[in-house]
Amino acid sequence: MPLPVPVLPEGVDPAWLPPAAFRAVGGRRTLIRGSGPLVETVHGEVADACRRFGGRVVRDAEPGDGAYDLVLDLGGADDPELLGEEGFAFARAGGTTTVTASGGRGLLYGLFHVVRLGEAAFTGERARERQHPALALRMLDHWDNVAVHPVMGQVERGYAGGSLFWEDGRARGDLERVRAYGRLLAACGINAVAVNNVNVHETEARLLTDRIGEVAAIADALRPYGVRTHLSVSFAAPVVLGGLPTADPLDETVRGWWAEATGAVYEAIPDFGGYVVKADSEGRPGPFAYGRSHADGANLLAAALEPYGGTVHWRAFVYDHCQDWRDRGTDRARAAYDHFVPLDGAFAANAVLQVKHGPIDFQVREPVSPLIGAMPGTRLAVELQATQEYTGQQRHVCWLGPMWSEVLRFRHRPESSVGELARGGLIAVSNAGDDPFWTGHPLAQANLYTFGRLAWRPDADPGGILDEWIRLTFGPGPEAGLHAVLDGSWRTYEKYTAPLGVGFMVQPGHHYGPSVDGYEYSPWGTYHFADRDGIGVDRSVATGTGYAGQYAKPWAELYESPDTCPDELLLFFHHVSYGHTLNSGKTVIQHIYDTHFEGVEEVEEAREVWDSLAGLVDPVRHARVAERYEEQLRGAREWRDQINSYFLRKSGVPDERGRRIY
């Protein structure tokens, strides 16, 4: 039975798949060969495009010479082993464009490849090229609560309205929007989603057992687009749900409980992806309570999932959030490495250690986590944050493509990049919600799209990906302006916020807007140590916390000395005087003043560029972005004034250019 043709629900912004993106595919004679649910999805897409733009689609005939413009062929004799479940081959000869795949997802990704190419897919000859994802798992973690949390709301750190999955305390009745979401995700290569918050509260814990049917309904809506469903679970589930006296990972009854619960999950969702676990982190339960290691904890769940081919994603975000700020020997940046490196090699094959890309917490600038280079015997996944918790909360434009690309290309050792070390996948905390524009700020969609494409090819040029998103989403006309406002937006954001890698300086709790000392005297471990003489955290081996020594050479040596440490990370690694001269030739204090003035000017310029696009971008979307620019400019000025006046007062050093500092 062919599935119904996907029709976007009324009022849903189509993001990077507006009907116009299918113009080139629609006007053709297309042959589709093969069967299975994803082939039906492919058929639905092409049939829909034909209805709009003319053309017709035929099923399962022989691909006769010149009879078709486009052939989408599943299970052709074409080297299935080379193509895999998700790869496809693309070629054009004798007037026919051919996509060959050996798996349903491959065929779907091949169709989206044709959509991206547009007319170019149907011109000239093209030698056969094979495409397949570099990483098998390309996943979004949704920090969605089923019930609205009194402090965190429905989506923790969510800036795009409510949850796409949950409403009024249960799974949405109408899952059409979820299906449309799966479609968007597939079109940028994402193939997995965790549907609930890593902080598993009481209601959400029950999703694992008596409420698994709701998760199954969501999985059904995502499956037609090749997106598998994962679930965040509580390590204490055997106690809170099963009524056992313990959740000790080495206890036989506990192991039995997980085995049984997991069996029931697979009965409801046969292609279930697995569990995500935040344990012994920010108050969550974990194996430490029983004197067990995190390998014991992860392997407990891995064993339960193993018979079904599932995976446990065990987060490495483990640190002491109740440290004494006066104790400079306690360094939060060190924590993940200190906990997990001794466990390298002890994790089961289907346990993946999920590591945030930086050692602290998704700041606008951090070094790459040293843990990623120090676990050769463990499957690692790298976690990024698409939701802009610390990067403007989707009120500011901050396209993160260049930052993520730098991370993925970073080499702890010459032989492999972070993108290559992420054998367990690339994961991002989602920035989508039930907002009509999906991501609150319409331009924040670029982050979601870029994440998917980088997960497919971590060494791809982010600028090329950005242009792809712009072309697909907006069509011809505003491309140059859109590129201009997005391309440098991360560096602009960095300029007007926390300087030189020092991080934080945000309002505690909600993390929006400046507060230089907001976390300085609290137990969270995120300090800048600014006093009248200088600023920064000494993480050297010689005189500081020793964190720099967690890197392989040459990074350990490079970061160890303030003379060789890259400017943008100087205050992450060193405490220096305000008069310290950077490699750029400026003093630290003058750099702070200059970048904060520049950052605001750059936002002013971007806003003007955006204004000039009125008439080239549809009015509703234009107005939403214009409104957000007002807030971004207000926020950038606030940051500039607070940071500059704070450091003027602390240091007593005037701006050498005599600008007014409030």
Ligand code: BDP
């Ligand atoms: C921090 C967020 C917090 C998350 C935590 C995590 O502020 O809401 O629960 O990360 O990753 O960035 O677990």
